[in-house]
Amino acid sequence: MADTLSIASWNINSVRARIDIVEQFLTQESPDILCLQETKVVNETFPADMFRRLGYVHQVLNGQKMHHGVAIMSRVPIHEDDRLDWQANGEARHVGVRLDNGVRIENVYVPAGGDIADREQNPKFGQKLDFLQRMIDWSSALDNKPTILTGDFNIAPLECDVWSHKQLLGVVSHTPVECDILARLQASNDWVDIGRHFHPAPARLYTWWSYRAKDWAESDRGRRLDHMWMTRDVADKAVGHRVVEPARNWGKPSDHIPIITDFAF
Template sequence: MSFTIASWNINSLLPRLSVVARLLREEHPEVLCLQKCKAAKGDVPLSVFEDLGYPHSAIRDQGQVNGVAIFSRMPIVETAEADIAGQGEARYLFARLANGIGIHNMYVPAGGSIPDASNDPGFGKKKAFLADARDRFRADRPTNAILVGDLNIAPDQDDVYDHALLKNQVTHSPDESDMLAAVREAGDWVDVLRKVQPTGAMYSWWSYRWWNAKVPVGHKNDKGRRIDHIWASPDLVVRLQSAWVDRTARDWKGTSDHAPVFASFDI
């Protein structure tokens, strides 16, 4: 049986509810994870998701700031929240599905404007978040699990449109790439997008002013970054069927500046 999970930084759920509904109607993933929902839990119209075949949900909100959510076709039998690095923000949500798979939905802080914690508190906040996530996965190594989310780091040269230009900027600095690798290694996670496509341009975020659907993938004017990720524990990676970025959804009217990312497994 094929099991597909989708992850999308929706950049405000309520004004983009129609594009979320379109994605679910067209792609039919078993699970959809959202980040940056920016909606109070009571304001999320669950009936819309129920009508689309997603009667099960878990939502962690912070009013109209941050926020993560999981919508599922199958029952959710367990949920857990964690205040990563004690920052008091709704950036992490766990759900275990009836089929036993654990879903970690994570939204890493953006990291300020310069990759220097001594001069930018935002970058220090990002480092603290990643360090705590690393320690948590090291202490409790995931099995039968998938981690998804906007991790706000494009770690490799092929994950950005211009490595030389961006190597000392936030999201692509060596410090961030090393921190993200430490989180991944602590949980023995496998980056499934790069498992499917080890090399070559792959992006999931484009500024609204840069996006141009007519520009080919990897062209010098395809000014994207791969900051949205799907990781899997080793016991699930052996069941991986495919993983991809849905660039077409990035071109929909009124959509997010992120494209959704997908992975399918033989469960």
């Protein structure tokens, strides 16, 4: 493996619909590994050729027709490891691989959870909480394995991770019950939130802006829904973390932007 490594994560909201901006991102930023969420395509029709052309010849896919879907595209060898069903219904929301140096990468797409923050009124919210509890059970049993956990967590945990803490307290993705369970996940294996390691609170670090905004940049009603966590042994090798905010304006954009962490192994 190379002495340096960069890993990116991006909820692309349909990889086929946005293949042009994925190519733009890979050409411009050239990460070694790209973890995608919400690919919305079955494995058989995943647009693999573009990635191969740019050198991403190692590909692990977990696709689903029209919904969900995750993938890991890499220029360095990756070895397929696991596809965990934290949703407990077969949805394609996780794929994990192992690098040659033993570090695991777990790519996850946590459910959004619907619009009502109540398990009884909104079963989707309950499914989200149950998904995260299964992640906690998994995380607690990792046994000191060097691991990177990344993806769209669909939770903005800190007050500064949203444009208005007061106005979003009752909005799914920033409710106290979601922030609490994400904090329990982080504590379950002493995960390092690498975004906040390099950009400590209250620094602005949004990764998502709604399509509903007429001018997303002017209103800047963002949330930090996309994260990269890692065990402390891996975090010690990280040398930088950034978000690619201009991507929110590219072509036909995703409502999420890519995040990138650089390492020196």
